[in-house]
Amino acid sequence: MSEILHELTVQLGERSYPIVIGQGLLGEFDLSPYVQGSQVMIVTNDTVAPLYLDQARACFPGKTVDAVVLPDGERYKDWQTLNRIFDGLLERRHSRKTTLVALGGGVVGDMAGFAAACYQRGVPFIQIPTTLLSQVDSSVGGKTGINHPLGKNMIGAFHQPQAVLIDTDSLNSLPPREVSAGLAEVIKYGLIRDTKFLAWLEQAMGRLINLEADALAEAIFRSCACKADVVAQDEREGGLRAILNLGHTFGHAIETFAGYGNWLHGEAVGTGMIMAADLSAREGMISREDYDQAVALIKRAGLPELPPAEMTPEDFMTLMSVDKKNVDGRLRLVLLNGIGHAFVTGDAGAENLAATLAGFCRAS
Amino acid sequence: MSEILHELTVQLGERSYPIVIGQGLLGEFDLSPYVQGSQVMIVTNDTVAPLYLDQARACFPGKTVDAVVLPDGERYKDWQTLNRIFDGLLERRHSRKTTLVALGGGVVGDMAGFAAACYQRGVPFIQIPTTLLSQVDSSVGGKTGINHPLGKNMIGAFHQPQAVLIDTDSLNSLPPREVSAGLAEVIKYGLIRDTKFLAWLEQAMGRLINLEADALAEAIFRSCACKADVVAQDEREGGLRAILNLGHTFGHAIETFAGYGNWLHGEAVGTGMIMAADLSAREGMISREDYDQAVALIKRAGLPELPPAEMTPEDFMTLMSVDKKNVDGRLRLVLLNGIGHAFVTGDAGAENLAATLAGFCRAS
Numbered sequence: 001m002s003e004i005l006h007e008l009t010v011q012l013g014e015r016s017y018p019i020v021i022g023q024g025l026l027g028e029f030d031l032s033p034y035v036q037g038s039q040v041m042i043v044t045n046d047t048v049a050p051l052y053l054d055q056a057r058a059c060f061p062g063k064t065v066d067a068v069v070l071p072d073g074e075r076y077k078d079w080q081t082l083n084r085i086f087d088g089l090l091e092r093r094h095s096r097k098t099t100l101v102a103l104g105g106g107v108v109g110d111m112a113g114f115a116a117a118c119y120q121r122g123v124p125f126i127q128i129p130t131t132l133l134s135q136v137d138s139s140v141g142g143k144t145g146i147n148h149p150l151g152k153n154m155i156g157a158f159h160q161p162q163a164v165l166i167d168t169d170s171l172n173s174l175p176p177r178e179v180s181a182g183l184a185e186v187i188k189y190g191l192i193r194d195t196k197f198l199a200w201l202e203q204a205m206g207r208l209i210n211l212e213a214d215a216l217a218e219a220i221f222r223s224c225a226c227k228a229d230v231v232a233q234d235e236r237e238g239g240l241r242a243i244l245n246l247g248h249t250f251g252h253a254i255e256t257f258a259g260y261g262n263w264l265h266g267e268a269v270g271t272g273m274i275m276a277a278d279l280s281a282r283e284g285m286i287s288r289e290d291y292d293q294a295v296a297l298i299k300r301a302g303l304p305e306l307p308p309a310e311m312t313p314e315d316f317m318t319l320m321s322v323d324k325k326n327v328d329g330r331l332r333l334v335l336l337n338g339i340g341h342a343f344v345t346g347d348a349g350a351e352n353l354a355a356t357l358a359g360f361c362r363a364s
Numbered sequence: 365m366s367e368i369l370h371e372l373t374v375q376l377g378e379r380s381y382p383i384v385i386g387q388g389l390l391g392e393f394d395l396s397p398y399v400q401g402s403q404v405m406i407v408t409n410d411t412v413a414p415l416y417l418d419q420a421r422a423c424f425p426g427k428t429v430d431a432v433v434l435p436d437g438e439r440y441k442d443w444q445t446l447n448r449i450f451d452g453l454l455e456r457r458h459s460r461k462t463t464l465v466a467l468g469g470g471v472v473g474d475m476a477g478f479a480a481a482c483y484q485r486g487v488p489f490i491q492i493p494t495t496l497l498s499q500v501d502s503s504v505g506g507k508t509g510i511n512h513p514l515g516k517n518m519i520g521a522f523h524q525p526q527a528v529l530i531d532t533d534s535l536n537s538l539p540p541r542e543v544s545a546g547l548a549e550v551i552k553y554g555l556i557r558d559t560k561f562l563a564w565l566e567q568a569m570g571r572l573i574n575l576e577a578d579a580l581a582e583a584i585f586r587s588c589a590c591k592a593d594v595v596a597q598d599e600r601e602g603g604l605r606a607i608l609n610l611g612h613t614f615g616h617a618i619e620t621f622a623g624y625g626n627w628l629h630g631e632a633v634g635t636g637m638i639m640a641a642d643l644s645a646r647e648g649m650i651s652r653e654d655y656d657q658a659v660a661l662i663k664r665a666g667l668p669e670l671p672p673a674e675m676t677p678e679d680f681m682t683l684m685s686v687d688k689k690n691v692d693g694r695l696r697l698v699l700l701n702g703i704g705h706a707f708v709t710g711d712a713g714a715e716n717l718a719a720t721l722a723g724f725c726r727a728s
Binding site: 086091093120122153156 | 454517522
């Protein structure tokens with residue numbers, strides 16, 4: 001069974017592109033109209049390739065399709081692994097009219113997208129995200145990049161895809177931990193912009209955890225639509241777009257501390273959103289009832305409530321100060337002023353921040 | 365003595381920027397109005413740093429100025445060396461509001477520009493080119509990037525500077541071979557677009573070789589203006605801009621064959637232009653008198669007339685087929701149809717091309 005359940009267009013002027021969401025699309029949906037030249041290079045990893053590479057190839061009838069299979073894992077999101085994409089493109093003589101295709105999760109999407117941004121100073125790319133996190137996060141926004149030993153996503157580019165194809169069936173092979181990690185970002189959209197979506201999530205959480213296709217497609221559609229709306233207003237992250245980083249400043253510190261890949265990005269964001277909500281409550285921006293509501297939903301999604309046991313407030317302060325969101329050395333945070341409404345501030349009280357860190361850290 | 369001799373604005377809408385050309389500007393001209401934040405990172409190499417780094421620092425009064433000194437040479441235009449810029453930026457905690465400054469020749473400019481394009485997904489940069497080649501070529505166009513073992517400039521980005529500062533005094537320390545290499549690109553602008561400029565070059569060549577500041581500033585100004593005019597019409601190299609690659613397809617093959625850095629880029633372009641002119645004559649597009657005129661001017665600039673003695677026609681064919689200018693496997697070349705007028709073609713006769721290669725190659 002192959003069925004399109006939702007479609008939306010990300011509005012970015014001449015860089016606008018469609019997101020097609022459905023069930024059974026992999027291997028059935030024809031993506032060749034989105035390919036300008038004759039060459040396609042699929043970038044995937046060694047976990048996803050045995051499951052979906054043949055189906056992905058079948059989406060490009062009439063094209064010459066090559067593939068690069070990378071090792072799976074955030075720890076490979078580095079230059080050495082990125083270079084394997086360039087090696088493959090040059091060995092197979094891909095011209096500047098080639099199209100790259102990202103088949104996999106966020107790491108594959110970030111790397112294939114950055115390779116597309118840089119190969120011969122920029123070639124088109126298409127995304128086929130196969131994890132919930134990448135479907136609701138990387139599908140919209142055009143952020144691509146790799147990690148540096150001194151910080152996550154420190155090297156990258158903004159590069160928009162030609163099209164995004166999302167097949168909810170690809171979530172059937174996803175470990176439950178990764179489903180939860182994806183739900184962290186889904187919940188985020190409710191917390192920052194959409195109380196109605198938040199109410200829908202509270203009644204639909206059981207069906208999402210059970211991977212029911214209709215519920216998943218609805219959650220993915222509403223998440224992408226929310227992010228697309230924000231990004232359309234602020235493509236290069238000058239202002240509004242920063243609210244999408246709710247939980248990410250605390251979360252990046254957790255990921256860096258734990259070592260890339262030990263905590264999933266979505267898990268760290270889940271805990272980070274709880275910490276941001278706690279600080280928002282201490283700042284008097286939301287009530288403790290609002291805080292409890294947010295924590296309950298995040299926990300129902302199967303996400304961790306506390307950072308790693310060994311992490312100290314000093315670890316947080318050190319790791320947060322190199323975060324990209326800082327401007328000229330000031331720590332900028334995304335907080336909530338009401339449930340369903342986020343804002344960016346460089347003025348969070350130092351004492352309240354210290355209290356939040358002390359409250360969540362079990363080591364000192 | 366500090367004197368501005370010429371100024372022009374590269375017209376690119378919201379990405380427009382000024383090029384200031386003069387004598388004695390390094391250390392005197394205030395570039396701080398072009399810096400948004402408080403942080404500046406100068407990227408230079410170990411040849412240029414002892415000569416001009418202190419003067420460059422003095423161009424940014426009131427800013428925090430750090431520096432990264434790279435090893436000098438095209439062979440270091442790779443990811444490992446690029447990473448030293450990212451290391452320096454992250455170790456010194458440069459935020460996404462930092463400004464990178466390229467102080468040096470084309471390699472430094474390409475690498476600092478690409479680092480600026482990628483650091484935290486893009487930060488501003490300023491160019492202070494100190495070689496004639498980089499002053500007339502890299503100042504305009506926004507091309508940045510690094511080499512890959514399988515091809516030159518295969519990884520990069522389009523990224524426009526905030527401003528370009530050109531001090532003709534910096535050419536006094538330049539080896540004569542590098543002056544000649546720069547003159548290759550200067551002559552190129554005459555050959556592709558501007559017969560009047562070509563006539564001026566024929567009478568001014570002696571003063572240029574003698575590094576007279578007024579003549580240099582005039583040649584740099586007219587070269588930048590010519591390139592700016594072409595780039596303004598075609599920022600992303602869709603069509604017209606390709607004529608700027610006159611001599612570059614043959615030239616890149618020579619550079620790759622010789623091993624990066626053994627032939628200077630401008631030397632390879634000089635020989636490449638002679639080969640392109642020869643093919644143009646064989647195709648009946650220019651007369652043999654036109655050809656002789658072009659060869660005479662290129663030789664007066666001190667440039668080589670023939671490719672490396674060991675290079676065969678097969679070497680050229682192999683190395684040219686991975687060139688970026690090819691589309692879907694077809695060899696595209698820039699030829700002259702009249703002196704002072706270039707065009708791009710994918711239809712050069714295979715027999716004429718073979719005759720040109722046979723005529724210029726001493727090995728087979």
